[in-house]
Amino acid sequence: MSEEYTLIFLKPSAIRRGLVGRILARFEDKGLEIVSLKTIFMSRDMAMDFYSVHRGKPFFDELINTVGDKKIVAAILKGRSAISVVRSLIGATDPVKAAPGTVRGDFGLDITDNLIHASDSKESFVREAAILFPDFKA
Numbered sequence: 001m002s003e004e005y006t007l008i009f010l011k012p013s014a015i016r017r018g019l020v021g022r023i024l025a026r027f028e029d030k031g032l033e034i035v036s037l038k039t040i041f042m043s044r045d046m047a048m049d050f051y052s053v054h055r056g057k058p059f060f061d062e063l064i065n066t067v068g069d070k071k072i073v074a075a076i077l078k079g080r081s082a083i084s085v086v087r088s089l090i091g092a093t094d095p096v097k098a099a100p101g102t103v104r105g106d107f108g109l110d111i112t113d114n115l116i117h118a119s120d121s122k123e124s125f126v127r128e129a130a131i132l133f134p135d136f137k138a
Contacts (some may be wrong), residue, residue: 005129006077006119011114014107024037024075027086033077033079034076036076038133039071040132051067059111083119090137091103092112096111097106101103103115103116
C-alpha cells in the first residue's frame with residue numbers, strides 16, 4: 001500500500017496526564033510524519049459533529065462529555081499504510097483488552113476516555129480532517 005494520511009487526536013485526559021509527547025513520539029518512532037499538529041478547543045457542537053456516526057448509540061453522550069468543551073491535540077500523520085499502522089499502535093478501543101505496547105494498552109483504563117482517537121478508514125479521515133483541519137490539502 002502506498003503512502004496515505006490519517007488523523008488522530010489526543011483526548012483531554014492525555015493532555016491532563018502529560019502523555020502528549022510520549023504518545024506522539026510513538027508515531028514518529030514508527031516512521032510516520034506529523035504533517036500538521038495543533039491544540040484546539042473542541043466545542044460541544046464540534047464534538048457532536050465529529051462523532052455524529054455514533055449518534056443514537058448508548059455511549060454517545062458519554063463520548064461527547066469526554067471531549068466536548070475541552071482542549072485536544074489533533075494531528076494529521078502521513079506514511080505507508082498510515083491508517084492501519086496507527087490503529088495497530090493505539091490498540092483496541094477498550095484499553096483493558098488492548099495489547100501491552102500499544103498506547104491504550106500502556107496508558108489507558110477507561111473505554112470511553114481511552115486517550116486517543118484515530119481515523120478508521122480513508123473516508124473517515126476525509127470527514128474528520130474537514131472538521132478539525134478545514135484548511136488541510138493533501
